[in-house]
Amino acid sequence: MRKLGIILFLIAAFAVNETNAQRAKRTSAFNELKRGNLKKAMELIEPTIEHEKTKDEAKTWFYRGNIYLSIATSQNEEYQNLDTNSLQKAYNSYIKAKELDEEDEYKVDITRNMMVLSEQFYNQGVNRYNKGKYEEAVDAFQNSVDVSKKLETVDTMSYYNAALASVQARKYDVAKKYYHKLLEIGYDKKPGLFAQLANIYLEQYRNTIESKMQQVSERMTKKGVLDLLDRPDSLYRSQETGKDNRPDTTKWFYTDKNYKLRFRNDTLMEFDKVDPTNAKMDSALSVVKQGREKFPDNFNLIITETNIYLASGQTQKALKNLELALEKDTTNPTIYFAVGANYDQLIKEAEGPEKEQYFNMAQDAYKSAIKLDSTYFEPHYNLGALYVNKAAELQNKANALPLDQNEKYKKLKGKADSLLQEATPFLERALRIKPNDYNTMVSLKEIYTRLNLNEKLKGINEKIQQFKKQRQQQQQQGQ
Numbered sequence: 001m002r003k004l005g006i007i008l009f010l011i012a013a014f015a016v017n018e019t020n021a022q023r024a025k026r027t028s029a030f031n032e033l034k035r036g037n038l039k040k041a042m043e044l045i046e047p048t049i050e051h052e053k054t055k056d057e058a059k060t061w062f063y064r065g066n067i068y069l070s071i072a073t074s075q076n077e078e079y080q081n082l083d084t085n086s087l088q089k090a091y092n093s094y095i096k097a098k099e100l101d102e103e104d105e106y107k108v109d110i111t112r113n114m115m116v117l118s119e120q121f122y123n124q125g126v127n128r129y130n131k132g133k134y135e136e137a138v139d140a141f142q143n144s145v146d147v148s149k150k151l152e153t154v155d156t157m158s159y160y161n162a163a164l165a166s167v168q169a170r171k172y173d174v175a176k177k178y179y180h181k182l183l184e185i186g187y188d189k190k191p192g193l194f195a196q197l198a199n200i201y202l203e204q205y206r207n208t209i210e211s212k213m214q215q216v217s218e219r220m221t222k223k224g225v226l227d228l229l230d231r232p233d234s235l236y237r238s239q240e241t242g243k244d245n246r247p248d249t250t251k252w253f254y255t256d257k258n259y260k261l262r263f264r265n266d267t268l269m270e271f272d273k274v275d276p277t278n279a280k281m282d283s284a285l286s287v288v289k290q291g292r293e294k295f296p297d298n299f300n301l302i303i304t305e306t307n308i309y310l311a312s313g314q315t316q317k318a319l320k321n322l323e324l325a326l327e328k329d330t331t332n333p334t335i336y337f338a339v340g341a342n343y344d345q346l347i348k349e350a351e352g353p354e355k356e357q358y359f360n361m362a363q364d365a366y367k368s369a370i371k372l373d374s375t376y377f378e379p380h381y382n383l384g385a386l387y388v389n390k391a392a393e394l395q396n397k398a399n400a401l402p403l404d405q406n407e408k409y410k411k412l413k414g415k416a417d418s419l420l421q422e423a424t425p426f427l428e429r430a431l432r433i434k435p436n437d438y439n440t441m442v443s444l445k446e447i448y449t450r451l452n453l454n455e456k457l458k459g460i461n462e463k464i465q466q467f468k469k470q471r472q473q474q475q476q477q478g479q
Contacts, residue, residue, distance in 0.1 A: 022047070022054045030063050033070060038079045041067045058100035062110065065093030069113055072120055087120055091147060098150075111151060118147040122158055125165070134169035138162050156187045163196070172200045183290075191298040194291025198304050201284035202311060208280070284308050299328050306338070315342050315349075333372035337379045340365030344386060362386055370426075380430035381440060387423035388443055391416040420447045438467055 029044035045064045048054040068090035071082050083089065094110050094117070101107060125140035141162035148155035159178050166175035179197040187193070288305045295301055302325050309318035322339045329335065343362035350358050363386060369379035398412035424447055431440045441464050448457035 022051045026054060026060055026063060029067065033063070033067050038067065038071050038074065039082055042071065042082060056100060058097045058102075058106055061093045061097035061100065062106045065090045065097060065110070065113065068093060069117060069120075073116070087117065087124060088143070091117055091121075091143065095150065114147055114151055118144050118151070118155065118158075121147060122155075122161075125158070125161060129161070129165050129168070134165045135171070137165040138169060138171070138174065141165060154185055156182065156185070159185075159187070160190075160193070167196065167200065172204055175200055188290075188294060191291055191295040191301055194287055194295075195298075195300045195304040198284045198288040198291070198308065201280045201287065202304075202308055205280040205284065205311065281308065281312050297328070299325065302328070303335075310338075310342070315345050318342055319346075331372065333369040333376050333379070336365045336369035336372065337376065337382070340369065340379060340382060344382060359386070359390065374429075375433055377430055377433045377437075380426045380433065381437070384423040384427035384430060384440075384443065387419040387426075388447070391419035391423070394419070417451060420450055423447060424451075436467060438464075441467065 025044050026048045029041045029048070032038075032041035032044060045060075045067055048060050049064060054060045068083065068086045071079055072086040072090060074080055080086075090113075094114055097106055098110055101110070121140050121144035125137045125144065128134075128137035128140055141158045144158040145155050145162065148158070159182050163175045163178035163182070166172070166178060176197065179193060179200070182188075182193060183197075285305075285308055288301060288308060291298070291301045292305060302321050306318050306321040306325065309315070309321065319339065319342045322335060322342065325332075325335050326339070340362045343358045343365060346358045347355055347362065363383065366379040366383040366386065369376055370383070394412050394416040398409045398416065401409050401412075424444070427440055427444050427447070431437060431444065434440065441460055445457065445460045445464060447453075448460060
C-alpha cells in the first residue's frame, strides 16, 4: 500500500507539472506577443488549444485570438504571411473564449477586439472586390456581418457590399438574399438598392429566355445558319435590348411576342413560350415600384422600370417612362435611341395615320441620338433600317398593283427608291463604325442593287465575300 501511494503521488505530480508546462507555454506566447515576436507567439499558443489541461480555458483562446488578430493587422509582410487565414482564426478563437468565459473576465476585451475584427473583415472584402475576387469578397463581407451579429449590431454596409460582390460573381440568388435582408431591416435609403435588386430579377428572366434560345440554336445546323446569312435582314433585332444580333450557332433572340424565331417574316422555329409575366418579372416590377414610391424622380429607377417594361413587351408603358426620363436628361443618346426603338416597334402594330405618326417619332428620336453621339452604331443602323423597311412596304404595294396602273406603280417605286437613298448615308456610316457588321453589309447590298449603284455594289460584294471567308475559317478552326 505504501508503494502504491508513492506511485499515485508521482502520477499526480506529473499531471501538475504537465499542466504547469502547458500554462507556461501559454504565458510565454502572451509575452512573445507583447514583445512583437508573432511567429514565436503563434508556435507557442497552438499546442495549448489541443492539450487536455488548457484547451477548455477561456484564457487560452483569448490569447490565441489576440495573436492571430495581431498577425492580421501587422504592417510587417513577414508576419502577415505567417497565416493567410489569420482573421478567421482570430474570430473562431474569440467565439470559443466567449463560450468558456463564464465569469465574463475577458468580455470587455473580446468585444473591443471583435469590433476591430469586423472592420478588418470589411477591409478584406473591399480588397478582394477590387482585385476581382468576388466570391472571396462575399465570404469576407459575410464574416463582417457575422461578427456584428455577435456584437448585437447590424452591419448594413457589409450586407450591401456582399450583395454587390454576389452580383459580380453572378451569384444572383445569393445577392437577392442580401438585398432582401437590407429591405427587411429598413435599409431603404439608397435608390440604387431597388434598381439593383430589380435588375437581378430581370437578368434571371433574360437568362431563362436565352436558355430557350440556346436550345433552339443547338438544333440549328451550321449550314442552315450560313444559308440565313445570305438573306437580307433589316428586321432582325433583339426585342429586349434593341441591339443588333447577327445570327450564329450560339445565340438567338426572339422577335415577336409568341416567341417564334423569325428571320424577316419567315417563322423558322417555335419553342416553348416563357410567359413575360412570370414570377421573376413580377418580382422585378414589384421591387422597382417600391423604389419609385420612395424615389419617384430617381433617373436610374425610371430607366430600370423602363427596361422591365421593354423586356415584357409593355411598349406603351415603356414609352411613358422614357418621355419622363427625357424630361430629366436631354443629353443622353441612349434614351433617344430607346425611344426610337419603341416607336419602331409600335409601327409594326399600328395602322393608317398612327403608323405614319410612329414612323416620324422613331425617325426624330434616332436623329436626336445621332446628333448627340455621331459614333453610336445602333441609331445609325436602326434609322437606315427604318427607311429600308418602309421602302420595302411601298415596293410590295407597287408590285401588287395591276399591270394597267403603271403611273401609280412608278409613283410608289419612286417613293421607295427615295427612302432607300435616305437610308444609304446612315447605313454607310454604321458600317464605318462597325466595319464587320454583316447585317449592315447585306442591307447596303440590297440598296445598291435596287438603285443600280454598280461601283458601290462591287465593293460591298467584296466585303461580304471576305466576311464569309473569315467566318468559314473560324468555324473550321472551332471544329
